[in-house]
Amino acid sequence: MSLLRLVIWSLLATTVCAPLSAADSSLDFVRIYCVECHSGATSEAGLDLESLKSDLTDRETFARWVKLHDRVAAGEMPPKDYAQPKPAERSKFVKDVQTELIAAERMRFERDGRTPVRRMTRGEYENTIRDLLALDGVPIHASLPEDGSAHGFDKNADALDISHVNMSKYVAAADQALDMAIAVQPQPPIRQTYRFSLARHIYLILMNGDAVMLKDGKPDDVFPPAGALPHVGAVEHINVCRESIKRGASVGVFRHEDESFKPYFYDFAAIYPGRYRIKTSFWGFQWDKGKVLPGRGTEAARLSVVQLQDNGRGGGHPSYILGYYDAPPNKPQSMSFILG
DSSP states (O other): OOHHHHHHHHHHHHHHTOOOBOOHHHHHHHHHHTTTTSOSTTOGGGOOOTTOOOBTTSHHHHHHHHHHHHHHHTTOSSOTTSOOOOHHHHHHHHHHHHHHHHHHHHHHHHHHOSSOOOOOOHHHHHHHHHHHHTOTTOOOGGGSOOOOOBTTBTTOGGGOOOOHHHHHHHHHHHHHHHHHHSOOSSSOOOOOOOOOOGGGGOHHHHHTTSEEEEETTEEOSSSOOOOSSOOOOHHHHHHHHHHHHHTTOEEEEOOOOBTTBOOOOTTOOOOSOSOEEEEEEEOBOEEETTEEEOOSSOEEEEEEEEOOOTTSOSSOOOEEEEEEEEEOBSSOEEEEEEEO
């Protein structure tokens, strides 16, 4: 591009971005009817108009003029017990300010666009990494700083600033995703199938009667429900529970998930990055004094993925929701999906 063309583009940009200012007549209206109440540190409603600027390309100034326009147009300013402008004055002020505000907003849209350039949210960043590397379940969302919120939205440019902390975390998340996408050994891991039951991991719940073992839609005779007295003996319970699981029994839980009840499947942890096929089934029923009754309708079941940190011990590990699934009444619904 020639120097002359660069100069022309520069002049055009300067012309388009020239500041728009409120008219002198509008400023005079404010000085006459508004500044008396709205000036200094003790101004009404915290709105100081004594130092009001006329440059409508400034966001803060623009917002003040919008508030002025709305109050005067609604007849709220000036207050009824103060000198009032003539109807023609009020009408001219409202019309002039409206015209100036619209022109300033259009200029800003032409210059910056309706949506200012912003960084991606952590959810968008995770989805982008997943698409780029074809890793549908790569877990990086929880390792990124929480996004801010502005005007009730978490995708507003005003809330999505970029700091050295953001950059550091986003780069570290990209490195983690690349490590998961790149093979680190010449041969793939051996394909294996694991089968496990929730019963082994909620034995205290089962022993106290907040869950039952079921076989063919009925209480399992091998491990009957706890009655007035809870089961005794954790070791014996685990052994009996194993026998029940071998027979294809399932577990019915009477508790909803809360801070005191977050069951994990401890039998398995995904060590190698890759794709994992998960099969499971859910169903709902009602329980009445040892009897399985028809369910009241389709319930909801939730599966989450827990991301083990450091050596994997202890609790408090971050997690994300894998999905919500239907638990139809009385008849198990099996499903299969790929994670990874």
